[in-house]
Amino acid sequence: MWNFLWLTPARCRLILAALIGFGFVSHLIYLTDNCPIDLSGDEAHYWDWSRRLDISYYSKGPLVAWLIRASCAVFGDVMWAVRLPALILAAGTTLLTYWLARRMFDSDRVALGAVALTHLVPMFVAGSLLMTIDPPFYFCWAAATCLAVKAIFDRSAWAWPAVGAVIGIGFLAKYAALLWFVGLAIYLLLARRKFFRISGESESADRSSSATGFFTALGVAMLFTIPVIFWNARNGWVSLGHVAKQTGATGGGFDPLHPLEVVGSQIGVVGPTFAVLMIAAVLWVIRSNRESRDPRAIFLLCIGLPFFTVVFLASFFAKIQVNWPAPTYFTLTILTAGFISTRMSSSQTWRRWRGWVWATVVIGLLLTPLAHDMSRLYPWLSKLNAALGTSKKDPITARKFDPTVKLRGWEELGLRVSIELQSLAPGGLVMAEDYQTASQLAFYVQGQPNTFAIGSYYQRPTERKRWSQFDLWPDRALDQPALIGRDAIYVGFGTQGKDLAHAFASVERLQELKIVVRGVEVRSFRLWRCKGFKGMTRPAHGRKL
Numbered sequence: 001m002w003n004f005l006w007l008t009p010a011r012c013r014l015i016l017a018a019l020i021g022f023g024f025v026s027h028l029i030y031l032t033d034n035c036p037i038d039l040s041g042d043e044a045h046y047w048d049w050s051r052r053l054d055i056s057y058y059s060k061g062p063l064v065a066w067l068i069r070a071s072c073a074v075f076g077d078v079m080w081a082v083r084l085p086a087l088i089l090a091a092g093t094t095l096l097t098y099w100l101a102r103r104m105f106d107s108d109r110v111a112l113g114a115v116a117l118t119h120l121v122p123m124f125v126a127g128s129l130l131m132t133i134d135p136p137f138y139f140c141w142a143a144a145t146c147l148a149v150k151a152i153f154d155r156s157a158w159a160w161p162a163v164g165a166v167i168g169i170g171f172l173a174k175y176a177a178l179l180w181f182v183g184l185a186i187y188l189l190l191a192r193r194k195f196f197r198i199s200g201e202s203e204s205a206d207r208s209s210s211a212t213g214f215f216t217a218l219g220v221a222m223l224f225t226i227p228v229i230f231w232n233a234r235n236g237w238v239s240l241g242h243v244a245k246q247t248g249a250t251g252g253g254f255d256p257l258h259p260l261e262v263v264g265s266q267i268g269v270v271g272p273t274f275a276v277l278m279i280a281a282v283l284w285v286i287r288s289n290r291e292s293r294d295p296r297a298i299f300l301l302c303i304g305l306p307f308f309t310v311v312f313l314a315s316f317f318a319k320i321q322v323n324w325p326a327p328t329y330f331t332l333t334i335l336t337a338g339f340i341s342t343r344m345s346s347s348q349t350w351r352r353w354r355g356w357v358w359a360t361v362v363i364g365l366l367l368t369p370l371a372h373d374m375s376r377l378y379p380w381l382s383k384l385n386a387a388l389g390t391s392k393k394d395p396i397t398a399r400k401f402d403p404t405v406k407l408r409g410w411e412e413l414g415l416r417v418s419i420e421l422q423s424l425a426p427g428g429l430v431m432a433e434d435y436q437t438a439s440q441l442a443f444y445v446q447g448q449p450n451t452f453a454i455g456s457y458y459q460r461p462t463e464r465k466r467w468s469q470f471d472l473w474p475d476r477a478l479d480q481p482a483l484i485g486r487d488a489i490y491v492g493f494g495t496q497g498k499d500l501a502h503a504f505a506s507v508e509r510l511q512e513l514k515i516v517v518r519g520v521e522v523r524s525f526r527l528w529r530c531k532g533f534k535g536m537t538r539p540a541h542g543r544k545l
Contacts, residue, residue, distance in 0.1 A: 004109055012111065016095075016115060019094070019115060019116075019119065023090070023091070024090075027129060028084075030129075031079065031084075037404050037408060038411050038444070039440065040407050041437070042132050042133075043130060043131050043132060044410075044439035044440045045436055046132070046133075047082050047442075047443055048442050048443070049062075049065035049469060050066070056232065057239075058238055058469040058471075059468070059469075060173070060175075061175070063172040064136060071084045086127070086129060089136055089138075090135065093330075094115055096139075096143060096146050097114050099146060100145060100149065100331075100334055101114035101115075101334045101337055101338070104338065105338045117336065120361060120363075120365070120367075122269055122270070122367050122368075123269040123270060123322075123323070123329070125368060129372075136169075136170070136173040137170050137173040137176070137177060137327070141327040141330060143166045144163050144170065144180055145330065147163045148303075151210075151213055159213075160212075160217045161220050163220075164216065164220025167181070167224075168224025171221065172224060179307055180303070181214075182306045183305070184214065184303065187302035188211065190298060191295065238472070247314050247318050258316060258319065262315045262320050262325070263312075265322045270329065271363050272363075273360040273363060277356055278333070278335075280353075281332070281339035282332070285300075285301050285335065305328065305332070307325065307328050308325050308328040374401075375402070375404075375522075377401075378398060378522075379518055381398065381520060384396055398517070405522050406523075408517060408522055408523065409513075409523055410440045410444050411444050414443070414446070416513050416525075416527065417441060421445070421446075424489070427486050428488060428489065429483065429486055429487070430445055431452045431453075431530070432452070433455045433465065434453055435455075435470050437491055450475065452478060452488075453465070453468060454490075454503075456470075457478055478503075478537075479535055480535075483533055484533060485533060487533070488504070488530045488533060489527060490507075490528040499536070500530070502534075504530040505531050505534065506531045507529075508528065509528055510529055512527070
């Protein structure tokens with residue numbers, strides 16, 4: 001068994017500082033020095049939001065747009081500046097992880113172990129690079145959890161309103177932030193019912209003050225919903241309809257296979273061995289008898305597990321995105337680090353679990369460079385297909401195993417569209433089939449013009465794309481008289497029921513743009529030169545959320 005006595009608190013904190021500093025600088029270099037991935041569709045869309053700051057937007061609150069604009073206002077509208085807030089938030093979340101783990105287990109070694117685990121999980125690697133709504137949401141979730149510890153275990157009355165403020169800010173990033181209160185409520189109810197042992201007055205919650213503090217925090221958090229509610233009241237409650245559709249509350253159908261997809265995807269993004277360790281840590285707490293139940297471990301479990309349960313139940317009625325359960329892992333990772341430390345205290349129990357721990361480390365060290373650039377595997381595709389004997393009609397392609405394929409080729413597309421625009425009369429438009437492609441073009445086309453998404457205008461419901469912020473901005477509407485007669489470059493995979501052909505006097509298909517990475521074609525874009533825009537009108541039979 002390894003001896004970690006040399007890891008004094010001072011050395012642990014020195015290593016923590018080195019990890020944070022190295023992680024931030026290396027990721028900044030990664031983004032600024034020939035980064036292999038372009039902005040994701042969501043990142044580009046949020047950047048487009050940031051050019052028009054508002055108190056809320058079609059599908060989310062305003063926080064992500066404000067953060068991106070703050071960064072771009074200083075450093076310019078470039079890719080790394082869009083993502084810089086994610087790097088800063090990741091560093092902050094790492095500090096919160098260390099603080100909470102140390103507070104819960106009274107050990108700098110456990111705290112350092114929890115931080116190390118987070119650096120070995122592919123989901124966390126992606127979360128520290130991509131500036132979507134998740135980095136601010138995750139940071140606020142973590143900060144609120146730490147503040148709740150101050151309020152409950154340290155009896156700091158000031159922390160309760162601070163909890164509410166942080167969750168309220170998190171709500172402005174992602175509405176699901178309010179679900180944090182579900183886990184806290186469950187913990188406080190268990191404390192009231194004396195579900196776990198009380199090891200001392202300093203470790204117990206003053207139940208009456210905790211109840212008052214809980215509702216104080218909830219009340220403060222609800223104040224932050226006012227701008228979102230006010231904005232939605234002026235815009236037909238589009239966010240409510242969108243969220244209801246996305247979560248399956250409306251229009252969803254029961255599907256027993258979706259939960260299996262959720263479980264499989266989560267095992268994939270955290271790693272199979274780490275998933276085993278995390279499940280073991282959860283069972284370790286649940287199976288403990290009342291006398292040995294530690295309120296701190298119960299707290300970590302309550303903050304994390306209920307959120308995963310909510311997402312899992314929602315998956316029966318809606319398609320769940322792989323990043324949705326992410327906040328679950330903040331406290332469960334810390335709990336797992338504590339579980340591992342208890343196993344290491346005995347040579348017998350450590351022998352049983354050390355294989356899982358070292359496998360997690362090895363898998364993490366192998367996957368981390370791949371998470372930054374999956375194209376390293378591309379040259380092996382032909383050999384892999386040959387070894388597996390896959391059919392030429394259905395080979396293993398980059399798109400089948402590399403989620404970053406969707407983040408490639410956008411800069412090349414922007415350059416190509418910029419060149420094609422020169423063949424049009426002055427005032428040429430840039431159009432795309434969906435809002436994400438339109439946002440990518442807005443960022444990468446020379447001059448960063450206002451672009452147009454036409455998919456929500458398609459007449460046939462089966463072909464129509466869902467609404468987005470483009471459908472709420474008046475100057476992005478396609479029925480403007482000022483647009484009539486202008487030419488456009490359109491990016492999309494077809495004329496979609498001839499809607500595009502009907503909207504222009506002529507439509508000419510251009511040479512397809514193929515994106516080749518390390519000798520492998522990973523995707524392609526179809527472009528069209530369109531002359532004489534006639535205008536497009538919205539379907540009379542409603543919108544698709």
